[in-house]
Amino acid sequence: MDDERILNAIRKVALGFSLEEVTEEYGVEDGELKLVKRRETHKDVPPDLKAVKILMEDKDYSALSDEELEQEKARLIKQLKEEEDDNKAKRR
Numbered sequence: 001m002d003d004e005r006i007l008n009a010i011r012k013v014a015l016g017f018s019l020e021e022v023t024e025e026y027g028v029e030d031g032e033l034k035l036v037k038r039r040e041t042h043k044d045v046p047p048d049l050k051a052v053k054i055l056m057e058d059k060d061y062s063a064l065s066d067e068e069l070e071q072e073k074a075r076l077i078k079q080l081k082e083e084e085d086d087n088k089a090k091r092r
Contacts, residue, residue: 016048023037
């Protein structure tokens, strides 16, 4: 696994995500396997603060001025919003 994929996975967990889960049960009828029950479940996985902490440890914020911190905050909020919009679009 390359570093970018790991970072993307940590970012996904830090932001939280949704997933669809399908459970199917089969039974034998007349000597054939037939679908007896199918259940689709939507799960929302909340943001994980440990993942957020890992992302934040990657940068040294102590050396930034107040203006630089505000710019970084705006950048991060914009990035989170874009990724959230992407996740919503993928669910549709």
